[in-house]
Amino acid sequence: MGLEFYEELKALVGQEGSRLVAVDEVCKPMIRHWCEAMQDGNPLYTDEEYARKSKYGSIIAPPTMLLTWTMPPLWPPREQPPHPFEQFLEKLDKAGFYGILITNVAQKYHRPLFPGDHITFTYKVTDVSPEKKTSLGNGHFVTTTFIFTNQKGETVGTQSLTVLKYRIGP
Amino acid sequence: MAWKYLYWEDVEEGQELPTVTMNITCTTVIAGAIASRDFTPVHHDRDFVQKAGLKDILLNNATICGFVGKYLTDWTGPEGELKEISFRISTPCFPGDTMTKTGKVVKKYTGGDQHLVDVEYEFAVPQGRNCGGTGTIALPTRGH
Structure with missing residues (x-):
């Protein structure tokens, strides 16, 4: 994949989707x-x-539970407008980078979470690497950052997740 | 039950955290995935992962987060307050693995009115390092 493809990916960095609401309260x-x-x-x-x-x-709540509150329901599917992150993954899939693997996780805890708290969150792609050679195959590292907010509008924590989207096989 | 408390004054840079081992079973992997509401098939469906060329289902990232939190506050006691954690996942952890958790204190300092320590930790499985990273914890002081 050429430099042009990487430029297209970089153009999608920083685009924030709409705010999502956690299905369950803490x-x-x-x-x-x-x-x-x-x-x-x-x-x-x-x-x-x-x-x-x-x-x-x-x-x-255990602070490390942060992301759990915001996981999508298994059923019924959450109705939401398409998120820029999905476009990002789709673009990589179409270019042959089907494999996906989480490589890095970072969480920061700003405030404790109490039973009854209701979390909303936004997330966006904050970084993408140029194509790199890895032991699994060539791929791009994509970092997504989540910001979690409670019902008072206070930031309770953040999380960043880096995934490797890689080309399976030679 | 009496809980132990680790005070900031009693921690030294370079100090090692206790080595803790844990046996990982299918139940550990699946209970962690479901408790963190992660229904991705690689964390519960052995047929699915074997078709995809993996040996077995693997521990999900949220369970590793949970194990990091447990490892750190089991060491400090309940008054240790996690401020942040960050780690890299290097090799998967599968059912049947014994996970060996080690760590050490790399920095002791104050920030604002908080008494903090930075730690490094590594969770090893037979095939290599499952994860390794850092964490920051605020500790109580003897004066308070």
Whole structure:
């Protein structure tokens, strides 16, 4: 793929889609299910009495759960206008970069999340690399950044995810 | 239950975090995927991944995030406050793997009114490094 293709990709960087609303509000059952799966016994997440006496005054969600609140429902499909990120992936698929693999994850936590909080979020592609040779095949690294906001309009955290979109096979 | 608390004063740069091992099973992988609402077939459908040329289903990125959080606050106790984490995934973690978690303190400092430490960690599986990265945690102080 030539320089022209990379320029086309770069033109899509920074385009933000519409704000999306989390399907579920932050809630104790989903927190407890997470703690079961992660084998995390932190009492701030599941011990009512401990959490009430803590500086938070209440149960909080594990901060690493950030992205979980915003995952799309399995059914029915979320009705939303197409996001620029999807165009990005489509463009790479059409050019033969079908493979996808998450390579980097970064989360920043600005505020604790409490049961009852309702998250909205936006995301956009913030970086794309030129075509690079990797052990899986040639590909582009694409970084997407999410900003999560609570019902008061406060930023609760951010996450960036880098995926490698690569050409499978020789 | 009595909880342990790690105070900022008691941490030194270069100090190692405890080595912790964990056995990863199909149930670990699938429970993590579903608890993080990640229904991508590579995290629960063995037929699907084997057709795609992978050995088995693999741990998803949200579960690695959850394990990083657990590893760090199991070390600090519940008053350790995660500020940020960042890691690179190098090789997949499959059912049957033993995951070995190691880490060390790389920086101890104050920022505003917070008492912070930066740590590095690595989660290894038999085929190599599953993930490695950094984290920043605010710790309580003995005076408070």
